[in-house]
Amino acid sequence: MKPEDRPAEENLTEAQEQGRFAQWLLPREKAGELWFDWSATHQALTNRPGTPDFIIKLFGKPAFWIEFKSPGGRFSPAQKKTIGLLRQLGGEVFIAATADEAIELIKKLLT
Numbered sequence: 107m108k109p110e111d112r113p114a115e116e117n118l119t120e121a122q123e124q125g126r127f128a129q130w131l132l133p134r135e136k137a138g139e140l141w142f143d144w145s146a147t148h149q150a151l152t153n154r155p156g157t158p159d160f161i162i163k164l165f166g167k168p169a170f171w172i173e174f175k176s177p178g179g180r181f182s183p184a185q186k187k188t189i190g191l192l193r194q195l196g197g198e199v200f201i202a203a204t205a206d207e208a209i210e211l212i213k214k215l216l217t
Contacts, residue, residue, distance in 0.1 A: 118204075120176045124159055126205035127174075131162075131212075139216065140164045156184030158192075158199055160208075164215055170198040172208050 118126070124144065131142050141163045158171035171192060175181065181189070189199045202208040 120174050120179065123176075123203070123205045124174050127160070127172075127202075127208045130205065130209050131160075134212075138165075140212070154188070156182065156186075156188030158185075158189065162212070164212075167215065168198070170200065172200050172202055172211070174208070175201055175203060177203055 128142075128144050131140065134140050135142060143161045144159065158173040160172040160174075161169055162172065163169040171189075173181075173185065173189065192199050200208075200211055202211065
């Protein structure tokens with residue numbers, strides 16, 4: 107379900123969507139299906155401004171990044187630069203508005 111299709115009381119913040127996604131990832135990491143890092147989500151705490159929210163590694167596939175951006179959200183100049191550089195270097199960076207979108211992406215990549 108797209109964020110704009112949800113009733114207003116069900117709309118979650120970007121941080122809440124990230125939290126839902128991380129909770130979905132945890133048991134899959136424990137099962138050995140993937141590895142992920144969610145440490146770069148707070149700009150003041152990261153030593154690499156612009157780093158996408160998640161880095162994920164699936165068995166037998168290259169690592170990739172997921173950046174959460176709520177509808178109407180804007181990328182910072184550092185995010186634009188970093189995402190551009192990662193893509194220039196051959197990395198895949200996906201943009202998701204919701205945990206559901208990110209989960210569907212992972213499900214597709216796991217098959």
